[in-house]
Amino acid sequence: MFKKIKKIVVVLTTTVPILVSSFIMPNAASAEQTPLGVTQVVTGMNTAYALKSDGSVLATGYNSSGDLGDGTTTNSLVWKQVIASGSGVTQLATGECTAYALKSDGSVLATGYNSFGDLGDGTTTNSLVWKQVIAPGSGITQLAAAWDTAYALKSDGSVLATGDDSHGELGVGSSSSLVWKQVIAPGSGITQLAAGSHSAYALKSDGSVLATGNNQYGQLGIGTTSNSLVWEQVIAPGSGVTQLTAGNRTAYALKSDGSVLATGDDSYGELGVGSSSSLVWEQEIAPGSGVMQLAAGNLSAYALKSDGSVLATGYNSSGGLGDGTTTNSLVWKQVIASGSGVTQLATGLSFSAYVLKSGGSVMATGNNQYGQLGVGTTSNSLVWEQVLIIDSTPPTGSYNLSTTAWTTGNVTINVTAADSQSGVKSITTPDGTTVAGPTCSYKVSGNGTYNFVLTDNAGNTCTYPVTVSNIDRSVSVSYTSSVAYTVDPDNTGSPTSGGDITLTNNNTHVGAQVTLQSLTSALSGTNGFVLGVQVEESASGNTAWSEIDNKSVQLPGGGSTVLGVLSPGGTGHIKLVGQLSSLRWPSAQGDNGSMQLTFTAVS
Missing domain, CATH: 2.60.40.10 (Immunoglobulins)
Known part of the structure; x- marks a missing residue:
């Protein structure tokens, strides 16, 4: 056997x-586009901030110096909360890359860039988080900032300031400061502050205006281009001025009759009088205009009228005017229609502009290189679009x-x-x-x-x-484990076959490839018998043959032989076939023998 x-x-x-x-x-x-309770919007170089009625502060945009105050230096493309509700914050102000928050207790928080002492904390180290820089009980009523200098107006009329004084912007003789120090004494009658590019302005209760600092473009309005290192009167008492604002190269004053005075550069039409710069304060918008608020950007200006319409003039290559073009305007033009509900204007140094509406929602237009519009992209906008919504x-x-x-x-x-x-x-x-x-x-x-x-x-x-749900590793092939098979060729050499062994793939999901790994045989006393292995898959009718000599102990080719593939759930047959070799038939006449087969399935 x-x-x-x-x-x-x-x-x-x-x-x-x-x-x-x-x-x-x-x-x-769906995302809410309802009023948010925003009470103030401010913007610096490439960052914007929104103060809500609950004291929380949202911010978006540039953050490499800690401008957002969220503990990172990662820019944000959307508005995110950076000061929690209940903080007591009542007012915001921004410099170039520094932000300030005034609280109801008179304390001031600040975050961001500090190389010039912008924070006023006695160092030149940036802060990535909002930190207290002025203690409670200070009596501060208003903040103003631009570039690397910040100002704080107190209830007694005195003014504190910190930061860069390279152009005389502190008004104390070109002496920069790393801490908040008094630059205008109490009893001065100051009621409002405004800051421009290395220059500062102070409105007094008598209608006069003081200014100090950079005057390269005549933005102080004193008839020269010489900087001023000290605060000096630039508009006389009784002027009727009710609000000041300043941009990069220009300054503006709103009067109680609705007229607007301005001074400085007009290269891009920022004065709104046809590109005609001025070294002195001149009327640019006539009385009775209905203008009730002004805002000045880098090279552009905006005016809010009592009917809710907004006028703008100046630089527009990033869409900062919001008129659907990138063409500068040399004159004041309407960019938001009447009845809009706009209550506040805000613009900064990055050629983008913002308006706050009566419901507390915010619209913006212009430069969005660092995500300062807060719309989730860095694409500029050429028109005014709602930018501060609740994404829930x-x-x-x-x-x-x-x-x-x-x-x-x-x-x-x-x-x-x-x-x-x-x-x-x-x-x-x-x-x-x-x-x-x-x-x-x-x-x-x-x-x-x-x-x-x-x-x-x-x-x-x-x-x-x-x-x-399509993974099935449970491959199982069943077969007859042992079959006795007798080969008894007759004297005529007719083949005799038998030993039909059935294999079934029990996995109904995955096909099984059947490979004959080894087959050994040895027939003593005969030289005329040939072994053959036949695999037939019933599903396809395909038959594969492998013929092995009776004296061989290796498969054809010396390795494993693929006999066929059992389809999922398919059945195949393996037969050991014995027959007489035509070459060896004479010597094999009358021979007989038997064989025992054992199979092992390896999955």
Whole structure:
């Protein structure tokens, strides 16, 4: 009796179709575009801030110096809370890359750039968080700042200041300061401050105006281009001036009759009189205009009228005027229609502008290089658009799988998140890894539901489940373990076959590739017998043959032989076939023998 050992190796093969599906969280509210309770908007070089009625502060934009005060130096493309509600903040002011917040107790917080002593904390170290720089009980009623100098008006009429004084902007003889110090004495009658590019202005209760600092373009209005190192009167008492504002190269004064005075550079039309610069204060808007508020930007200016309309003039290459073009305007033109509900103007040094509406919502236009508009992108806007909204909608998700066919291998889940409001911040995978951006891939080795957490830039999150159910590693092939088989060729050499061994793939999902790994045989006393192995799959009718000489102990080719593929749930037959060799038939006449077969399945 001769024993033969066979091994059946199962190899799994699959195709790779792709399935794309989407998932939306049920009952997700759309982003609110309702009033937010904003009471003030201010903007610096490339950052904007909004104060809410609950004392919280939102901010967006540039942050490399800690401008936002959120503890990082990462820019933000959307409005984010940087001071919590209940803080007591009542007023904001901004310099170039520094921000200030006045609290109801008279204390002042500040954050950001500090190389010139901008914070007034006695150092030149930037601060990444809001810190107290003036103690409670100070009596401060108003803040003003520009570039690297900040000012604080006290209830007694005195003025404190800190920072750069290289152009005389402190008004104390060109002596910069790292701490807040008095630059105008009590009893001065000062009622309002304004700061421009290295210059400062102070309105007194008698209508006169003081100014100090940079005068390169005649922005002090004193008839020269010489800087002033001390505060000097630039508009006489009784002028009727009720508000001051200053830009990069110009300054403006609103009078009680609605007329507007201005001085300084007009190269880009910022005075609104046809590109005609002035070294003295001149009337640029006539009385009776209805103008009730002014704001000056880098090279542009804005005027709010009592009917809610807004006029603007000057530089417009980034869309800062909001008139749908990038063409400068040399004259004042209406850029927001009457009845708009606008209550406050704000503009800064980055060629963008903001308006606060009566409901507390905010519109903006212009430069958005660092996300200072807070709309989730860095694309400029050429028109006024609502920019400060509540994004309470979580992101939505979609996914595809690397394969949807049955497989014994791993499956990769590719997830994409989307958020039309604030944009996608990150995706957290089921193992807790946070991947920045709107896409991620995650490999799984078993069936189940895998939860991804999608987060937008406003902090909204949703759990996004993906179910995988096409992995089947339970490959099983059943067969007859032992078969006795007798070969008894007759005298005529007719072949005799038998020993039909049935193999069944019990896995109904994945096909099994059957490979003959080894076959040994030895027939003593005969030279005329040939062994053959035949595999037939009943499902396809395919037959594979492998013929092995009776004296050989190796497979054809010296290695394993693929005999066929059993389809999912398919049945195949393995037969050991004995026959007489035509070359050896004479010597084999009358021979007979028997064999024992044993199979081993290897998955």
